[in-house]
Amino acid sequence: MAETHEAPAAPVELEITNVAHGGVFVARHEGRVVFVSDTVPGERVLVSITDDSHTSFWRAETLSVLEPSAHRRPHVWPAASIERAPELRAGGAEFGHIALAHQRELKRQVLADAFSRMAGVETDVTVEALGDDEQREGTGWRTRVKLHVSDDGELGPYAARSHRVIPVEELPLAGDAVAEAAPLGQRFAGAESVDVVGPADGSVHVLVNDAARPTSQRAQERRPIVETVGGRGFRLDARGFWQVHRLAASTLTDAVQSAVDESLFDAAAANLDLYGGVGLLAAALGDRFGDGVRMTSVESDARATDDASENLADWLGAQAVTARVDRYLQQLERTATAGDRNRLRAATVILDPPRSGAGKAVVASLGRLAPAQLVYVACDPVALARDVALFAPYGYTVASLRAFDLFPNTHHVEAVALLTREPAAR
Numbered sequence: 152m153a154e155t156h157e158a159p160a161a162p163v164e165l166e167i168t169n170v171a172h173g174g175v176f177v178a179r180h181e182g183r184v185v186f187v188s189d190t191v192p193g194e195r196v197l198v199s200i201t202d203d204s205h206t207s208f209w210r211a212e213t214l215s216v217l218e219p220s221a222h223r224r225p226h227v228w229p230a231a232s233i234e235r236a237p238e239l240r241a242g243g244a245e246f247g248h249i250a251l252a253h254q255r256e257l258k259r260q261v262l263a264d265a266f267s268r269m270a271g272v273e274t275d276v277t278v279e280a281l282g283d284d285e286q287r288e289g290t291g292w293r294t295r296v297k298l299h300v301s302d303d304g305e306l307g308p309y310a311a312r313s314h315r316v317i318p319v320e321e322l323p324l325a326g327d328a329v330a331e332a333a334p335l336g337q338r339f340a341g342a343e344s345v346d347v348v349g350p351a352d353g354s355v356h357v358l359v360n361d362a363a364r365p366t367s368q369r370a371q372e373r374r375p376i377v378e379t380v381g382g383r384g385f386r387l388d389a390r391g392f393w394q395v396h397r398l399a400a401s402t403l404t405d406a407v408q409s410a411v412d413e414s415l416f417d418a419a420a421a422n423l424d425l426y427g428g429v430g431l432l433a434a435a436l437g438d439r440f441g442d443g444v445r446m447t448s449v450e451s452d453a454r455a456t457d458d459a460s461e462n463l464a465d466w467l468g469a470q471a472v473t474a475r476v477d478r479y480l481q482q483l484e485r486t487a488t489a490g491d492r493n494r495l496r497a498a499t500v501i502l503d504p505p506r507s508g509a510g511k512a513v514v515a516s517l518g519r520l521a522p523a524q525l526v527y528v529a530c531d532p533v534a535l536a537r538d539v540a541l542f543a544p545y546g547y548t549v550a551s552l553r554a555f556d557l558f559p560n561t562h563h564v565e566a567v568a569l570l571t572r573e574p575a576a577r
């Protein structure tokens with residue numbers, strides 16, 4: 152282990168060897184791991200150590216590039232560029248200085264490495280680009296942007312890994328309507344944040360979140376909007392969850408529909424859409440297998456469940472339940488009759504948890520209920536790999552895995568995995 156000593160105050164030269172999870176890159180200084188932002192593997196950079204509070208690693212910011220990678224390009228967002236002092240760089244586009252194809256390669260490496268290290272699964276997955284993102288250099292895809300307000304009322308994104316507001320002149324990752332409506336340059340004294348939402352129905356909503364009003368009160372205000380996927384409308388609240396990339400909802404709908412193993416699908420089983428939001432992925436199942444499909448969408452946000460009930464009204468066998476997934480499954484385990492248990496064993500379960508993943512308790516409940524197949528939609532590859540490892544003792548293995556570049560110019564990547572039970576465990 153590296154000796155514990157304080158970081159040098161002067162800039163240090165480092166060789167970047169690898170990409171790490173979380174949008175940073177790996178170097179070593181006198182044997183200690185240093186996580187460095189705004190660089191590319193293969194580069195030699197001059198950095199400033201910004202955090203030496205951990206014994207096993209430090210954090211650093213790139214000050215200048217001494218030997219650039221062939222994959223480096225001018226940042227798509229000047230406000231986030233290395234030309235600016237590190238504390239003035241806008242956050243939210245931490246891969247924007249890297250050629251898009253190489254961003255996808257780095258995301259593939261993070262995913263493959265997490266699967267190998269955490270789940271013992273080797274994968275040849277590739278990260279698929281969406282629509283015309285390549286031609287647009289990964290800009291213009293955000294249908295939603297949250298901007299923050301500083302103490303003196305200035306509006307902007309946070310700087311990377313900080314709550315410092317950075318006023319900016321443009322939002323290149325935002326779609327045209329969102330970028331035009333964003334009230335950049337205006338002051339919002341007394342506000343906490345501003346959401347700019349541009350749904351597929353063509354409307355644009357600028358929602359000012361008052362710092363004095365608690366989030367719970369804001370949650371009472373409804374601002375209904377409509378998103379459309381393949382001609383089907385989904386009602387939701389403007390502040391509620393919806394996939395961010397303009398093509399994400401249709402991409403995930405297709406991916407879930409094609410991931411499901413038809414030979415394991417039973418329309419009459421107790422199929423589940425866990426972390427269901429307003430019912431997008433339950434609808435994907437309904438559209439593929441018909442309106443007789445029985446399924447329950449489980450979601451903790453009551454407003455979203457109300458909308459899901461409405462959005463899933465076409466499917467006679469569909470219902471939406473407001474509950475925390477861990478509690479819902481524990482309750483199922485306690486109360487299920489023998490017939491319910493058989494219908495759960497025959498079920499197809501979609502899971503689309505938040506970034507932290509499903510976690511131990513949810514995986515354990517599902518493992519004991521033993522559904523026929525699980526389609527796991529993940530926005531964090533490391534949480535997915537951890538959960539794949541947790542499913543293994545219950546006999547589940549990865550039958551297919553795809554990954555999508557749903558967040559170009561950021562480090563985020565979305566994955567869709569099909570988990571099925573080994574024949575011996577069925």
Ligand SMILES: C[S@@+](CC[C@H](N)C(=O)[O-])C[C@H]1O[C@@H](n2cnc3c(N)ncnc32)[C@H](O)[C@@H]1O
Nearest residue numbers: 392426427428431450451452475476503504505
């Ligand atoms: C990644 S989103 C997926 C939503 C939906 N599947 C979609 O694609 O639109 C995760 C959803 O899980 C909900 N959620 C977060 N934690 C939850 C929990 N413990 N139990 C139930 N729902 C939860 C959030 O409110 C959010 O709607």
